[in-house]
Amino acid sequence: MSASEIKDLSRLAIHTITTKGWTLEQCVENFSAAGVKGITVWRQALEGRSDAAIAEAGKRIRDSGLSTVALCRGGFFPGKTEADRNKALDDNRRAIAEAAALGAPLIVLVCGAVPGIPLEDARKQIADGIAAVLPEASAAKVKLSIEPLHPMYAGDRSAVNTLGQANDLVEQLGSPWVGVAADVFHLWWDPALEAEIARCAKLGALDAFHICDWLSPMADMLNDRGLMGEGCIPIKKIRGWVEAAGFNGFNEVEVFSHRHWARDPKDFLADIVSSYLKYS
Structure with missing residues (x-):
């Protein structure tokens, strides 16, 4: 398939946070009915569930015909005190257990930053934190996928x-057991992006590909993402680069948007599907 068109939904996945108003069960039911083939589960959707209940949720996902693409999210490793850093490690170990119970092959890591911690120190704490939980990830056969975030988030x-x-x-x-989740929202501006996508693939590390669009102006730096085609990201071009590098996984729609969250979720889902087919 060329990078200029998508004619089916076989590689469309949606993050549960995208249809924020739905429970996990509602996401599974409605995504499946719409022809979506993959789901990335955010941990908020699993809150309060035992490992057995999470495993049952994973079975429900599989029985619906959906693939569990990932669990989102782990990370947030930097901390000003050892106690803070240890708390983050415990949370990541819990995320690994949740991913294993759910049947998710990877966890997306939002690596973290803390105001007042220099970036070079935060990056060392991130590397140390990932290394500390690698034994659990390896034992559980759950990959840890680092998601680089746009520089506007470097402070916090x-x-x-x-x-x-x-x-x-x-x-x-x-x-x-360490890889990368590439999100066009965070990376589209980078002049080195094509070369780094190729490098990532050569490392065997290109685990996930997230899509949405960049609105200009943006009303909220976190919760005003656009649907594909609403903004200025060259999504098809970037998808072409990841496919040329050998990536054949899901195109995961991840949209944080107060504007879209205020809509009827079924209407929003229909627009996700149509924008995916037309603009991705």
């Missing part, structure tokens, strides 16, 4: 801000 959400930095971390850690 992630000190990993380019695909190049994520690739450097993958090389530094040297484990088959």
Whole structure:
């Protein structure tokens, strides 16, 4: 299939956060009915569930014909105190257990940043944090996929801000259980993006591909993403680069949007499908 058109939904996945008003069960039912083939589960949808209940949710997903693409999210490793950092490690170990119970092959890592911690220190704490939970990830056969975030989040959400930095971390850690989740919202602006996508693929680390659009102006730096075709990201071009690098996984729609969350979720889902087919 050319990078200029999508004619089916066989590689469409949607994050549960995208249809924020629905429970996990509602997401599964409605995504499946719409012809969507994959789902990335956000941990909020699993809150309060035992491992057995999470495993049952995973079975429900599989029985519906959906693939569980990932669990989102782990990370947030930096902390000003050892207690803060240890708390983050415990949370990541819990995420690994949840992913294993759910049947998710990977966890998306939003790596974290803390105001007042220099970026170079935060990046060291991130590397140390991932290394600390790698034994559990390996034992559970759950991959840890670093998601670089746009530089506007460097102060408080992630000190990993380019695909190049994520690739450097993958090389530094040297484990088959560490990879990368590439999100066009965070990476589209980077002049080195095509080359770093190719590098990521050569490392065997290109685990996930997230899509949405960048609105200009943006009303909220976190919760005003657009549907594909509403903004200025060259999604088809970037998809072409990841496919040329050998990626054949899901195209995961991840939209944080107060504007879209205020709509009827079924109407929003219909627009997700149509925009995916037309603009992705």
